[in-house]
Amino acid sequence: MLIGKLLTLFYMFFKLGLFSFGGGYVILPLMYQEIQAFGVMSPQEFSDLVALSQITPGPIALNGATYVGYQYAGILGAIVSTFAVSLPSFIIVLIVFAFLVRFKNSAPVQLFLGGVRPATVGLIAAAVLFFGQNSVFTTPSLVELVQHPIANTNGIGLIIAIVAGIALAKYKISPIAISLAGGALGMLFMRG
Amino acid sequence: MNELQQTRKVSQFIMGLRMFVIFLKTGTFTFGGGLAMIPVLEYELCEKHKYLTDREFLDYVAISQSLPGVVAINISIMSGRKLAGYWGAFMAALAMAIPAFVSIILILMFLISIRTHPVAHGFLGGVKAASAALIFVTAVKMWRNVVNAWWKAAVAIVSFVLIVIWSVNVVWVILGAGALGLLLPFLCGKDSRETVLDDESLISPQTMELLTDSTAELPLRGLHSRGHFGYTPEGDAPAQTEEKED
Numbered sequence: 001m002l003i004g005k006l007l008t009l010f011y012m013f014f015k016l017g018l019f020s021f022g023g024g025y026v027i028l029p030l031m032y033q034e035i036q037a038f039g040v041m042s043p044q045e046f047s048d049l050v051a052l053s054q055i056t057p058g059p060i061a062l063n064g065a066t067y068v069g070y071q072y073a074g075i076l077g078a079i080v081s082t083f084a085v086s087l088p089s090f091i092i093v094l095i096v097f098a099f100l101v102r103f104k105n106s107a108p109v110q111l112f113l114g115g116v117r118p119a120t121v122g123l124i125a126a127a128v129l130f131f132g133q134n135s136v137f138t139t140p141s142l143v144e145l146v147q148h149p150i151a152n153t154n155g156i157g158l159i160i161a162i163v164a165g166i167a168l169a170k171y172k173i174s175p176i177a178i179s180l181a182g183g184a185l186g187m188l189f190m191r192g
Numbered sequence: 193m194n195e196l197q198q199t200r201k202v203s204q205f206i207m208g209l210r211m212f213v214i215f216l217k218t219g220t221f222t223f224g225g226g227l228a229m230i231p232v233l234e235y236e237l238c239e240k241h242k243y244l245t246d247r248e249f250l251d252y253v254a255i256s257q258s259l260p261g262v263v264a265i266n267i268s269i270m271s272g273r274k275l276a277g278y279w280g281a282f283m284a285a286l287a288m289a290i291p292a293f294v295s296i297i298l299i300l301m302f303l304i305s306i307r308t309h310p311v312a313h314g315f316l317g318g319v320k321a322a323s324a325a326l327i328f329v330t331a332v333k334m335w336r337n338v339v340n341a342w343w344k345a346a347v348a349i350v351s352f353v354l355i356v357i358w359s360v361n362v363v364w365v366i367l368g369a370g371a372l373g374l375l376l377p378f379l380c381g382k383d384s385r386e387t388v389l390d391d392e393s394l395i396s397p398q399t400m401e402l403l404t405d406s407t408a409e410l411p412l413r414g415l416h417s418r419g420h421f422g423y424t425p426e427g428d429a430p431a432q433t434e435e436k437e438d
Contacts, residue, residue, distance in 0.1 A: 017261045021363040027262070052299060055312050058219045058292025059226040059264035066296040078297060082289055089261035093269040094281065096255060108374060113251055115373020116366055118344040120254040122351030123362050125331040127227040128324050135320035142356065157321040165325035168231065169332075172239065175231045176221040179322040183223075186318015191310040 005073040013084035027061040207276035208283040215287035226264035231326035258366040
């Protein structure tokens, strides 16, 4: 019985690790589909996960794997799920790395990476808006934010962000210390 | 020789342990998703210890985003592999997984009610506000490092808009930008070649030597000979080389 459950978890999460492109917020919906297909847990239980994965450290997809695995088959289930979702990464990334080392200096690879680098800057910048949501900005809509910038900004969030930015850019304080200080200020002044 | 190999093994072992510490720290103190760890890793790996250059790190982020699986795990495996071999890859990924694992288990065992607690809510709000600023600062630093031509600025801005406004999957954005990088020398000729190849940190000394030796169409030479994209050496590019030879 337990072995059957563990095999189900392994199959589910190995598949997720192998076929989900684009990070945690792509994996969670796929995970939900799998969970429904296998009847591993109720939709209510799964929605708890979304809230929980936000306040716990680490990648969301790993929080999800641990959560689903534990709820379905206990601590062993959590271990199997986490292992299974990471296993494809080991295989694929190590192959790609070997390829990269071998062809790093070839013209096509350099040209390709030359195009990719600025795009990566753009996608890192896009994450600024994502983290600003519900902390610095109170609306998810970019249009609304541009139209009413003051009404849709959280003052305390904005102050934390400005101080955090200066602390890193100018004083090179460790980002870990900065975000923990931000969290402490949030605990004091941002309880919703 | 044997002794050298041994010291190398020992130093790789120690480096793997260092990877474990760095990624454990990163995994423990980043909240709200894997992208929050980009400023932390950039600080730890590039700024503080100088294990990686900014460009290498950026490449690892891009590659990790475009491969399947958990992006944070992909970045850990890639950086760990680069700095301390397979051992390092394993240690980095393990360290990244431990905090996510332990925190969920502890919460499920002891305080499931924390997710609706106002203090937890406030903590997350503050951390996210700080993270937004940290990511912004890192993005600006990366921009300065990478964007040295108008077309690169355009690629960065278009990528940003595609992701933010149309929610395009990052994999398509990265592959599209890479394809553009490959095609640009064919579309615009010499100018774009120079802007691509000034990424000196990633070019081997041998290649640099070739580059400074002759100003011939180096990056295209390989492409020509293999006949990529059905390109035939007619038109502008070969004409320029002939001029230089004169």
